[in-house]
Amino acid sequence: MANEDLGEIKCGYHVEPVDAVVRRDKKGKLYIYCPECGIISPRNAKFQSYIENNMTAFNVEPVPEKEAGPVARPEPEKEAAPVTRPEPEKEAAPVAKPEPEKKPDDLEEWMK
Numbered sequence: 160m161a162n163e164d165l166g167e168i169k170c171g172y173h174v175e176p177v178d179a180v181v182r183r184d185k186k187g188k189l190y191i192y193c194p195e196c197g198i199i200s201p202r203n204a205k206f207q208s209y210i211e212n213n214m215t216a217f218n219v220e221p222v223p224e225k226e227a228g229p230v231a232r233p234e235p236e237k238e239a240a241p242v243t244r245p246e247p248e249k250e251a252a253p254v255a256k257p258e259p260e261k262k263p264d265d266l267e268e269w270m271k
């Protein structure tokens with residue numbers, strides 16, 4: 160089984176940095192897997208911290224579920240009295256308002 164992709168990192172061994180992924184080997188060391196270079200796995204501790212500092216970690220950890228604890232919600236003070244709203248007299252006819260067409264006459268009038 161392939162090692163899990165932990166994050167991504169730019170592989171710098173190119174004219175233009177290439178997107179590579181960061182993985183952890185069986186010994187717990189981070190290494191870079193670049194699609195063009197292959198596995199880059201310097202063992203020096205400095206390089207380990209380089210990866211850690213430069214990688215963009217994927218969201219591998221599941222989002223912790225919010226505790227569904229009892230929410231102490233304060234009772235609303237206001238009494239929710241039923242509001243009897245009077246029916247509006249006006250007929251709410253759907254008004255399809257057409258775009259006001261500019262009358263060229265007006266413009267000519269204005270130009271005078």
Ligand SMILES: [Zn+2]
Pocket residue numbers: 170171172173177179193194195196197
């Ligand atoms: Zn590379």
